[in-house]
Amino acid sequence: MDEQQPTKKIKLEDPVSTADSNHDNEEDSKPVVIKKDKDSNRLCPYLDTINRQYLDFDFEKLCSVSLTRINVYACLVCGKYFQGRGTNTHAYTHSVAESHHVFLNLHTLKFYCLPDNYEIIDSSLDDIKYLLNPIFTTEQIHAMDNSTKLSRAIDGTLYIPGIVGLNNIKANDYCNVVLQALSHVKPLRDYFLREENYNKVKRPPGDSTYLLVSRFGELQRKLWNPRNFKVHVSPHEMLQAVVLWSHKKFQFTQQGDPIDFLSWFLNELHRALNGTKKRKSSIIFKTFLGSMKIYSRKIPPTDLDEKQKWQLMQTPEYQEQEQESPFLYLTCDLPAPPLFIDELRENIIPQVNLYQLLMKFNGQSEKECKTYKENFMRRYEITQLPPFLILYIKRFTKNTFFVEKNPTIVNFPVKNVDFGEFLTPENRAKHKRTIYDLVANIVHDGEPTKGTYRVHILQKSTGKWYEMQDLHVIDILPQMITLTEAYIQIYELRA
Structure with missing residues (x-):
């Protein structure tokens, strides 16, 4: 039996939630006819007007007229978003003006037919509901x-x-x-x-x-x-x-x-995710967190003679300091590119092996680090490798006036990379496994400030590599990946 009530006081056997109500139009006093019998819920003559090719739930859930986020419905005929469901709401007006009748509440995932204002229950709409909110089982x-x-x-x-x-x-x-x-x-x-x-x-x-x-x-x-x-x-x-x-x-x-x-x-x-400094306090730290020891010592001023330098080095201030430091990624420094050119008067693009870059972390190689007042010598020793290791290959040098890019090509294997080779014997003994495989490779192309980025991804089920640059997705041979100007790499520890 049909039930006729003022819009502001809708009472049904299945109450309309706050998100479904038309509370944003309290000035409306016209009656709304609510059809509530089971047949009207299940049988809608307008389902064939739905245009699935127009449906896109990737954008902000805003009413296209009022720009509000409250009580927003998607028109399943044209794909536009509108607020409300009662009379004088934007969805209701759109329904009457355009003869578009099937709507989806983007919050409750319920379907309605307007302007009749009854809920539609039909299993043929499940694909639309899944598109809006995909659910995965274990x-x-x-x-x-x-x-x-x-x-x-x-x-x-x-x-x-x-x-x-x-x-x-x-x-x-x-x-x-x-x-x-x-x-x-x-x-x-x-x-x-x-x-x-x-x-x-x-x-x-x-x-x-x-x-x-x-x-x-x-x-x-x-x-x-x-x-x-x-x-x-x-x-x-x-x-x-x-x-x-x-x-x-x-x-x-x-x-x-x-x-x-x-x-x-x-x-x-x-x-x-309420993560703390503890190693396994979030999925981020469980996946990417490693640790290293950083040894640093101050360099004596250059204007001192050898005896003065030696005496200064014996003081506590100039003794080597040790610090335990966590990391989410490792920074690899590229060697400076050559300044000479070949007989064709073109710049030679240098190449370097990945293992050479990783020797920075063997606990023996020293690197000079400058601060505003003092110079330091530092060496890095990896003590704990993470399940997924991120490498950042530092290509850009920034100063006050411009940004320079180092075009050096890094030679790296995409499989069987043994990161244990640059660990000390003591730290290597702590690790049961040290073999990693590349799973993602981010590349920079072009000028330092005007370039673009693309990424190579390993699709595990097929073992194929794909190159993605925004909307463009193509498959690529793994041999071609190593010829690119790699910028960020993610390696996975082999089980």
Whole structure:
């Protein structure tokens, strides 16, 4: 039996939640006809008007008219977002004006037919609900790295879950490559694919770092969604959270540095997950945290004679100091490029072996470090290798006037990299395994301030490598990866 009541006082057997109500239009006093019998709930004559190719839930959930985030519905015919459901709301007006009748509440994931204002319950809409909120079981996650099954988008295009492009909104390729690389770090991916792992993490009032965590989790679920409608994902909501929480330090309207973003992002995720200084206090530290000893000693002034230098070196101030230091990534210094040119009057691009760069951490090689007042000699000794090791190959030198790029090519194997070779015998004995395989390789192309970034990703189930540059995804031979100007690399400890 139909029930007629004022809009402000809707009372049904199944009460409408706050998110579903039309409380934003209290001035409206016209009656709304609510159809509540079971048949009307289940039978909707407008389901064939839904245009799935127009549906895109990657962008901010804002009403396209009022720009509010409260009580937003998606029109499943044109894909636009509107607020409210009662009479005189934007969704209701759109329904009457355009004859678009099927809407989805983006918060409750319930479907409604407007302007009749009844809930639609139909299993044929489950794919739309899954697109908005993909859910993964533990079994599905465990099978990801072994499955070779291709998925099909709404237009028939085949794609591999996890190997999908990310939109470049303007200049966010430096963020995209980091997000793509992290999405293939298995423990991190598995953790964020299950929302229950972090949705109950308590944060202090007013602390919005949880927004960063939830947005990253949403992005991971979309990247690995086997039932996507399209073969790319927009990181718009993720980037909005980055801009907000970094106080506009990182933006998608101007180019940034991936290593700065990666360092900030990992530390903020760790803090948002209530991580402490303890080694296994968050999934970030469990995955990436290693430790080293840093030995430093002051260098005596150069204007002293040998005897004075020797005497100064005996004082406590000039004795070598030892400090234990954790790390999330290792910085590898490239040798200075040669200044000479060959007979064709072209610059020679030098090459260096990765192992040469890693000798910096063998506990014996000393490196001069300058501060504003004093000079130090430092040596680094790795004491604990993490399950996933991030290498930052320092290519850019910045000063007051310009930025210089070192084009040196780093020769590295993509498999069987033994990081135990630069450990001391004592530290090597602490590790059961030291063999790593490359899983992600971020590359910089072009000029220091105008260049672009791309990333190489290992797809584990097939063993193939893919190159991703925003929306462009192609397969690539592993031999070609080593010829690029590698900038950030992620290695996985072999089991």
